[in-house]
Protein backbone atom coordinates (compact mmCIF):
# COMPACT_ATOMS: atom_id res chain seq x y z
CA UNK A 1 0.00 0.00 0.00
CA UNK A 2 1.14 3.59 -0.61
CA UNK A 3 0.97 5.62 2.60
CA UNK A 4 1.14 9.40 2.29
CA UNK A 5 2.17 11.76 5.09
CA UNK A 6 1.52 15.44 4.30
CA UNK A 7 2.95 18.35 6.28
CA UNK A 8 0.49 19.69 8.85
CA UNK A 9 -0.66 23.14 7.76
CA UNK A 10 -2.68 24.34 10.75
CA UNK A 11 -1.19 27.39 12.47
CA UNK A 12 1.15 26.33 15.31
CA UNK A 13 0.96 22.62 14.45
CA UNK A 14 4.47 21.20 14.53
CA UNK A 15 3.75 17.48 14.81
CA UNK A 16 3.96 14.95 11.97
CA UNK A 17 2.02 11.68 11.75
CA UNK A 18 4.94 9.25 11.35
CA UNK A 19 8.54 9.27 12.69
CA UNK A 20 11.48 8.01 10.58
CA UNK A 21 11.48 4.85 12.76
CA UNK A 22 7.77 4.37 12.05
CA UNK A 23 8.43 4.86 8.33
CA UNK A 24 11.20 2.26 8.42
CA UNK A 25 8.85 -0.25 10.09
CA UNK A 26 6.14 0.32 7.49
CA UNK A 27 8.65 0.08 4.62
CA UNK A 28 9.99 -3.17 6.10
CA UNK A 29 6.43 -4.51 6.06
CA UNK A 30 6.37 -3.96 2.29
CA UNK A 31 4.67 -0.56 2.03
CA UNK A 32 5.68 2.58 0.16
CA UNK A 33 5.88 5.75 2.22
CA UNK A 34 5.62 9.23 0.66
CA UNK A 35 6.31 12.27 2.84
CA UNK A 36 5.74 15.87 1.81
CA UNK A 37 9.00 17.83 1.78
CA UNK A 38 9.62 19.31 5.24
CA UNK A 39 6.79 17.32 6.85
CA UNK A 40 8.91 16.36 9.85
CA UNK A 41 10.90 19.57 10.34
CA UNK A 42 8.64 20.89 13.12
CA UNK A 43 9.37 17.72 15.08
CA UNK A 44 13.10 17.69 14.32
CA UNK A 45 13.00 15.04 11.57
CA UNK A 46 14.70 16.05 8.32
CA UNK A 47 13.82 14.84 4.82
CA UNK A 48 17.16 13.00 4.75
CA UNK A 49 16.13 10.95 7.80
CA UNK A 50 12.95 9.92 6.00
CA UNK A 51 14.88 9.08 2.81
CA UNK A 52 17.29 6.97 4.90
CA UNK A 53 14.29 5.06 6.29
CA UNK A 54 13.35 4.02 2.75
CA UNK A 55 10.59 6.58 2.23
CA UNK A 56 10.19 8.91 -0.75
CA UNK A 57 9.97 12.67 -0.30
CA UNK A 58 7.58 14.52 -2.63
CA UNK A 59 7.77 18.24 -3.33
CA UNK A 60 4.08 19.07 -2.88
CA UNK A 61 1.10 18.09 -0.75
CA UNK A 62 -0.89 17.45 -3.94
CA UNK A 63 1.60 14.75 -4.99
CA UNK A 64 1.36 13.05 -1.60
CA UNK A 65 -2.45 13.03 -1.54
CA UNK A 66 -2.67 11.88 -5.17
CA UNK A 67 -0.21 8.99 -4.67
CA UNK A 68 -1.57 7.65 -1.38
CA UNK A 69 -4.03 4.82 -0.77
CA UNK A 70 -3.91 5.84 2.89
CA UNK A 71 -3.15 9.30 4.29
CA UNK A 72 -1.80 9.55 7.82
CA UNK A 73 -2.06 12.94 9.50
CA UNK A 74 -2.17 14.46 12.96
CA UNK A 75 -4.98 17.04 12.78
CA UNK A 76 -8.22 16.98 10.81
CA UNK A 77 -7.93 18.09 7.18
CA UNK A 78 -8.59 21.82 6.82
CA UNK A 79 -10.30 23.55 3.88
CA UNK A 80 -7.36 23.70 1.43
CA UNK A 81 -6.92 19.94 1.94
CA UNK A 82 -10.55 19.00 1.29
CA UNK A 83 -10.31 18.93 -2.54
CA UNK A 84 -7.37 16.51 -2.20
CA UNK A 85 -9.40 13.79 -0.44
CA UNK A 86 -10.82 11.23 -2.83
CA UNK A 87 -13.23 8.33 -2.97
CA UNK A 88 -11.90 5.09 -1.46
CA UNK A 89 -8.86 6.76 0.10
CA UNK A 90 -8.35 5.91 3.77
CA UNK A 91 -7.63 8.93 5.98
CA UNK A 92 -6.29 8.02 9.42
CA UNK A 93 -6.00 11.05 11.72
CA UNK A 94 -7.68 13.00 14.56
CA UNK A 95 -10.94 14.26 13.02
CA UNK A 96 -13.17 15.49 15.90
CA UNK A 97 -16.07 15.57 13.41
CA UNK A 98 -18.62 16.68 15.99
CA UNK A 99 -16.84 20.04 16.18
CA UNK A 100 -17.34 20.81 12.46
CA UNK A 101 -20.32 20.14 10.26
CA UNK A 102 -18.41 21.60 7.30
CA UNK A 103 -15.60 19.05 7.72
CA UNK A 104 -18.13 16.24 8.08
CA UNK A 105 -19.86 17.27 4.86
CA UNK A 106 -16.55 17.62 3.01
CA UNK A 107 -15.39 14.15 4.04
CA UNK A 108 -18.80 12.63 3.19
CA UNK A 109 -18.76 14.28 -0.22
CA UNK A 110 -15.24 13.06 -0.93
CA UNK A 111 -16.21 9.40 -0.51
CA UNK A 112 -13.09 8.78 1.59
CA UNK A 113 -12.89 6.31 4.48
CA UNK A 114 -12.32 8.36 7.64
CA UNK A 115 -10.84 6.53 10.61
CA UNK A 116 -10.60 8.87 13.59
CA UNK A 117 -7.82 8.39 16.12
CA UNK A 118 -10.02 9.78 18.89
CA UNK A 119 -12.73 7.12 18.58
CA UNK A 120 -10.49 4.04 18.36
CA UNK A 121 -11.66 2.41 21.59
CA UNK A 122 -10.56 -0.68 23.48
CA UNK A 123 -13.18 -2.98 25.05
CA UNK A 124 -12.22 -1.44 28.43
CA UNK A 125 -13.41 1.95 27.17
CA UNK A 126 -9.85 3.26 26.97
CA UNK A 127 -9.04 5.53 24.02
CA UNK A 128 -5.48 4.41 23.22
CA UNK A 129 -4.79 7.03 20.57
CA UNK A 130 -5.84 9.89 22.85
CA UNK A 131 -4.00 8.72 25.97
CA UNK A 132 -0.47 9.85 25.03
CA UNK A 133 -1.65 13.36 24.12
CA UNK A 134 -3.40 13.64 27.51
CA UNK A 135 -0.23 12.40 29.21
CA UNK A 136 1.78 15.07 27.45
CA UNK A 137 -0.76 17.87 28.05
CA UNK A 138 -1.00 16.97 31.74
CA UNK A 139 2.76 17.13 32.18
CA UNK A 140 3.02 20.36 30.17
CA UNK A 141 0.24 21.97 32.21
CA UNK A 142 2.51 22.14 35.25
CA UNK A 143 5.47 23.46 33.21
CA UNK A 144 3.24 26.15 31.64
CA UNK A 145 1.71 27.02 35.01
CA UNK A 146 5.11 27.24 36.72
CA UNK A 147 6.38 29.57 34.00
CA UNK A 148 3.40 31.93 34.24
CA UNK A 149 3.68 32.05 38.03
CA UNK A 150 7.02 33.79 37.45
CA UNK A 151 7.63 37.48 36.75
CA UNK A 152 7.13 39.31 34.47
CA UNK A 153 3.39 38.79 34.23
CA UNK A 154 2.96 36.36 37.11
CA UNK A 155 2.93 36.83 40.89
CA UNK A 156 6.55 35.64 41.27
CA UNK A 157 5.90 32.30 42.98
CA UNK A 158 8.33 29.34 42.82
CA UNK A 159 6.20 26.19 42.91
CA UNK A 160 8.83 24.11 44.67
CA UNK A 161 9.42 26.64 47.46
CA UNK A 162 12.91 26.79 49.02
CA UNK A 163 14.16 25.92 52.50
CA UNK A 164 12.24 28.18 54.87
CA UNK A 165 9.58 29.08 52.26
CA UNK A 166 6.48 26.96 51.67
CA UNK A 167 6.03 25.36 48.23
CA UNK A 168 3.18 26.57 46.01
CA UNK A 169 -0.30 25.00 46.03
CA UNK A 170 -1.61 23.20 42.94
CA UNK A 171 -5.28 22.25 42.54
CA UNK A 172 -6.12 19.71 39.83
CA UNK A 173 -9.75 19.34 38.77
CA UNK A 174 -10.19 15.84 37.34
CA UNK A 175 -8.00 12.86 38.23
CA UNK A 176 -7.99 11.10 34.84
CA UNK A 177 -5.02 10.85 32.46
CA UNK A 178 -4.31 14.61 32.28
CA UNK A 179 -4.85 15.10 36.01
CA UNK A 180 -2.68 12.17 37.07
CA UNK A 181 0.20 13.25 34.85
CA UNK A 182 -0.08 16.84 36.08
CA UNK A 183 -0.06 15.61 39.67
CA UNK A 184 3.08 13.53 39.10
CA UNK A 185 5.03 16.50 37.77
CA UNK A 186 3.70 18.96 40.35
CA UNK A 187 4.48 16.51 43.14
CA UNK A 188 7.96 15.95 41.70
CA UNK A 189 8.58 19.70 41.90
CA UNK A 190 7.66 19.56 45.57
CA UNK A 191 4.40 21.50 45.32
CA UNK A 192 1.45 20.86 47.66
CA UNK A 193 -1.02 19.13 45.35
CA UNK A 194 -4.75 18.44 45.62
CA UNK A 195 -6.66 16.37 43.03
CA UNK A 196 -10.46 16.57 42.90
CA UNK A 197 -12.71 14.07 41.15
CA UNK A 198 -16.28 12.79 41.42
CA UNK A 199 -15.15 9.18 40.93
CA UNK A 200 -14.41 7.83 44.39
CA UNK A 201 -12.77 4.67 43.06
CA UNK A 202 -10.38 6.83 41.07
CA UNK A 203 -9.60 8.90 44.17
CA UNK A 204 -8.91 5.69 46.13
CA UNK A 205 -6.48 4.56 43.43
CA UNK A 206 -4.75 7.95 43.33
CA UNK A 207 -4.49 7.99 47.10
CA UNK A 208 -2.70 4.63 46.91
CA UNK A 209 -0.20 5.49 44.17
CA UNK A 210 0.56 9.19 44.63
CA UNK A 211 3.35 10.52 46.84
CA UNK A 212 2.64 12.06 50.22
CA UNK A 213 2.45 15.63 48.92
CA UNK A 214 -0.64 14.76 46.81
CA UNK A 215 -4.05 14.76 48.50
CA UNK A 216 -7.39 13.73 47.07
CA UNK A 217 -10.69 15.52 47.54
CA UNK A 218 -14.21 14.74 46.38
CA UNK A 219 -15.27 17.36 43.83
CA UNK A 220 -18.23 19.50 44.93
CA UNK A 221 -18.89 23.19 44.32
CA UNK A 222 -18.39 24.18 47.99
CA UNK A 223 -15.11 22.21 48.17
CA UNK A 224 -13.87 23.83 44.95
CA UNK A 225 -14.85 27.32 46.17
CA UNK A 226 -12.85 26.77 49.36
CA UNK A 227 -9.77 25.35 47.58
CA UNK A 228 -9.43 28.13 45.01
CA UNK A 229 -9.08 30.82 47.69
CA UNK A 230 -5.42 30.05 48.40
CA UNK A 231 -4.23 28.06 45.36
CA UNK A 232 -1.36 29.27 43.17
CA UNK A 233 -2.01 27.04 40.14
CA UNK A 234 -5.32 25.49 39.06
CA UNK A 235 -5.31 22.83 36.33
CA UNK A 236 -8.60 22.00 34.58
CA UNK A 237 -8.54 18.31 33.56
CA UNK A 238 -12.18 17.27 33.62
CA UNK A 239 -13.88 15.20 30.95
CA UNK A 240 -17.46 14.04 30.59
CA UNK A 241 -17.29 11.84 27.48
CA UNK A 242 -19.30 13.21 24.59
CA UNK A 243 -20.36 16.36 26.45
CA UNK A 244 -19.14 19.90 27.03
CA UNK A 245 -16.98 20.17 30.14
CA UNK A 246 -18.93 21.41 33.21
CA UNK A 247 -18.18 24.94 34.49
CA UNK A 248 -16.64 24.04 37.84
CA UNK A 249 -15.23 27.53 38.36
CA UNK A 250 -17.57 30.42 37.52
CA UNK A 251 -16.88 34.03 36.63
CA UNK A 252 -18.00 35.03 40.15
CA UNK A 253 -15.32 32.78 41.69
CA UNK A 254 -12.48 34.86 40.24
CA UNK A 255 -13.04 37.55 42.87
CA UNK A 256 -12.29 35.00 45.61
CA UNK A 257 -8.95 33.92 44.13
CA UNK A 258 -5.59 35.45 44.93
CA UNK A 259 -4.19 38.09 42.55
CA UNK A 260 -1.96 36.26 40.05
CA UNK A 261 -3.49 32.80 40.44
CA UNK A 262 -2.72 30.88 37.24
CA UNK A 263 -5.44 28.73 35.64
CA UNK A 264 -4.32 26.22 32.99
CA UNK A 265 -7.57 24.81 31.60
CA UNK A 266 -6.47 21.76 29.62
CA UNK A 267 -10.13 20.89 29.04
CA UNK A 268 -10.47 24.03 26.89
CA UNK A 269 -10.84 21.78 23.83
CA UNK A 270 -14.18 20.62 25.28
CA UNK A 271 -15.27 24.15 26.21
CA UNK A 272 -13.20 24.27 29.42
CA UNK A 273 -14.13 23.70 33.07
CA UNK A 274 -13.47 27.33 33.98
CA UNK A 275 -16.31 29.58 32.77
CA UNK A 276 -13.94 32.41 31.76
CA UNK A 277 -11.52 30.34 29.68
CA UNK A 278 -11.23 30.87 25.94
CA UNK A 279 -8.89 29.14 23.48
CA UNK A 280 -5.44 30.72 23.14
CA UNK A 281 -2.36 29.82 21.10
CA UNK A 282 1.24 28.83 21.81
CA UNK A 283 2.30 32.25 20.47
CA UNK A 284 -0.03 34.14 22.79
CA UNK A 285 -0.95 31.63 25.48
CA UNK A 286 -2.30 33.72 28.39
CA UNK A 287 -4.66 36.58 29.18
CA UNK A 288 -5.63 38.11 32.50
CA UNK A 289 -9.16 38.55 33.81
CA UNK A 290 -9.95 39.95 37.27
CA UNK A 291 -6.29 39.42 38.17
CA UNK A 292 -6.40 35.70 37.30
CA UNK A 293 -4.02 34.51 34.58
CA UNK A 294 -5.81 32.22 32.11
CA UNK A 295 -3.93 29.72 29.88
CA UNK A 296 -6.16 28.07 27.25
CA UNK A 297 -3.95 26.49 24.57
CA UNK A 298 -6.14 23.93 22.83
CA UNK A 299 -3.29 22.01 21.14
CA UNK A 300 -0.79 21.84 23.98
CA UNK A 301 1.03 18.67 22.72
CA UNK A 302 2.12 20.52 19.59
CA UNK A 303 4.36 22.66 21.82
CA UNK A 304 6.32 19.50 22.67
CA UNK A 305 6.14 18.40 19.04
CA UNK A 306 9.10 16.03 19.02
CA UNK A 307 7.97 14.13 22.13
CA UNK A 308 4.36 14.17 20.92
CA UNK A 309 5.25 12.86 17.46
CA UNK A 310 7.23 10.01 19.02
CA UNK A 311 4.40 9.22 21.47
CA UNK A 312 1.76 9.40 18.72
CA UNK A 313 3.63 7.10 16.34
CA UNK A 314 4.14 4.59 19.18
CA UNK A 315 0.37 4.15 19.44
CA UNK A 316 -0.76 4.61 15.83
CA UNK A 317 1.86 2.36 14.22
CA UNK A 318 0.29 -1.00 15.19
CA UNK A 319 -3.03 0.15 13.73
CA UNK A 320 -1.36 1.58 10.61
CA UNK A 321 0.35 -1.77 10.04
CA UNK A 322 -3.01 -3.56 10.25
CA UNK A 323 -4.75 -1.07 7.93
CA UNK A 324 -1.96 -1.15 5.37
CA UNK A 325 -1.42 -4.90 5.63
CA UNK A 326 -5.01 -6.10 5.40
CA UNK A 327 -6.96 -3.16 3.96
CA UNK A 328 -9.43 -1.18 6.10
CA UNK A 329 -12.32 -3.67 5.78
CA UNK A 330 -10.48 -6.71 7.10
CA UNK A 331 -8.45 -4.69 9.60
CA UNK A 332 -11.66 -3.22 11.05
CA UNK A 333 -13.55 -6.53 10.99
CA UNK A 334 -10.68 -8.22 12.84
CA UNK A 335 -10.11 -5.49 15.42
CA UNK A 336 -13.16 -4.11 17.27
CA UNK A 337 -11.10 -1.19 18.63
CA UNK A 338 -10.17 -0.07 15.12
CA UNK A 339 -13.74 -0.64 13.91
CA UNK A 340 -14.92 1.94 16.45
CA UNK A 341 -12.55 4.37 14.74
CA UNK A 342 -14.57 4.22 11.52
CA UNK A 343 -16.54 7.47 11.35
CA UNK A 344 -17.39 7.98 7.68
CA UNK A 345 -17.26 5.43 4.86
CA UNK A 346 -18.03 6.42 1.29
CA UNK A 347 -20.34 9.24 2.36
CA UNK A 348 -22.09 7.24 5.08
CA UNK A 349 -21.73 8.02 8.77
CA UNK A 350 -20.91 5.03 10.97
CA UNK A 351 -20.28 6.64 14.36
CA UNK A 352 -23.24 7.59 16.57
CA UNK A 353 -21.43 10.65 17.96
CA UNK A 354 -21.10 12.12 14.47
CA UNK A 355 -24.62 11.16 13.36
CA UNK A 356 -26.20 13.05 16.27
CA UNK A 357 -23.76 15.97 16.46
CA UNK A 358 -25.61 18.47 14.29
CA UNK A 359 -29.05 20.05 14.17
CA UNK A 360 -30.08 18.06 11.12
CA UNK A 361 -29.64 14.45 12.25
CA UNK A 362 -27.61 12.34 9.87
CA UNK A 363 -28.62 8.74 9.18
CA UNK A 364 -26.41 6.31 11.11
CA UNK A 365 -25.28 3.34 9.04
CA UNK A 366 -24.57 -0.05 10.57
CA UNK A 367 -20.82 -0.42 10.35
CA UNK A 368 -20.83 -4.23 9.96
CA UNK A 369 -23.37 -4.09 7.15
CA UNK A 370 -21.34 -1.38 5.47
CA UNK A 371 -18.10 -3.36 5.64
CA UNK A 372 -19.95 -6.35 4.21
CA UNK A 373 -21.57 -4.21 1.50
CA UNK A 374 -18.23 -2.67 0.56
CA UNK A 375 -16.70 -6.13 0.28
CA UNK A 376 -19.42 -7.29 -2.09
CA UNK A 377 -19.13 -4.02 -4.05
CA UNK A 378 -22.88 -3.41 -3.84
CA UNK A 379 -22.51 0.18 -2.70
CA UNK A 380 -23.32 3.38 -4.48
CA UNK A 381 -20.53 5.88 -4.83
CA UNK A 382 -20.40 9.07 -2.81
CA UNK A 383 -20.54 11.13 -5.98
CA UNK A 384 -23.87 9.61 -6.97
CA UNK A 385 -25.46 10.55 -3.65
CA UNK A 386 -24.44 14.21 -3.39
Ligand SMILES: NC(=O)c1ccc[n+]([C@@H]2O[C@H](COP(=O)([O-])OP(=O)(O)OC[C@H]3O[C@@H](n4cnc5c(N)ncnc54)[C@H](O)[C@@H]3O)[C@@H](O)[C@H]2O)c1
Nearest residue numbers: 134137174176177178197198219237238239267298299300
Ligand atom coordinates in the same frame (compact mmCIF):
# COMPACT_ATOMS: atom_id res chain seq x y z
N1 LIG B 1 -5.64 21.29 25.60
C1 LIG B 1 -5.04 20.22 25.08
O1 LIG B 1 -4.11 20.34 24.30
C2 LIG B 1 -5.50 18.85 25.49
C3 LIG B 1 -4.68 17.74 25.25
C4 LIG B 1 -5.11 16.47 25.72
C5 LIG B 1 -6.35 16.37 26.38
N2 LIG B 1 -7.12 17.48 26.56
C6 LIG B 1 -8.40 17.45 27.26
O2 LIG B 1 -8.20 17.27 28.66
C7 LIG B 1 -9.43 16.82 29.24
C8 LIG B 1 -9.14 15.66 30.19
O3 LIG B 1 -8.70 14.54 29.44
P1 LIG B 1 -8.34 13.15 30.14
O4 LIG B 1 -7.71 12.31 29.10
O5 LIG B 1 -7.62 13.39 31.40
O6 LIG B 1 -9.80 12.58 30.48
P2 LIG B 1 -10.13 11.39 31.50
O7 LIG B 1 -11.44 10.85 31.08
O8 LIG B 1 -8.96 10.48 31.64
O9 LIG B 1 -10.31 12.14 32.90
C9 LIG B 1 -11.36 13.01 33.17
C10 LIG B 1 -11.66 12.97 34.67
O10 LIG B 1 -12.59 14.01 34.96
C11 LIG B 1 -13.37 13.52 36.03
N3 LIG B 1 -14.56 14.38 36.26
C12 LIG B 1 -15.73 14.38 35.58
N4 LIG B 1 -16.55 15.31 36.13
C13 LIG B 1 -15.86 15.89 37.15
C14 LIG B 1 -16.17 16.90 38.11
N5 LIG B 1 -17.36 17.51 38.13
N6 LIG B 1 -15.23 17.24 39.02
C15 LIG B 1 -14.01 16.64 39.02
N7 LIG B 1 -13.67 15.66 38.15
C16 LIG B 1 -14.59 15.30 37.24
C17 LIG B 1 -13.68 12.10 35.62
O11 LIG B 1 -14.18 11.33 36.71
C18 LIG B 1 -12.31 11.64 35.11
O12 LIG B 1 -11.54 11.03 36.13
C19 LIG B 1 -10.31 16.44 28.03
O13 LIG B 1 -11.23 17.48 27.80
C20 LIG B 1 -9.33 16.32 26.88
O14 LIG B 1 -9.95 16.54 25.63
C21 LIG B 1 -6.72 18.72 26.11
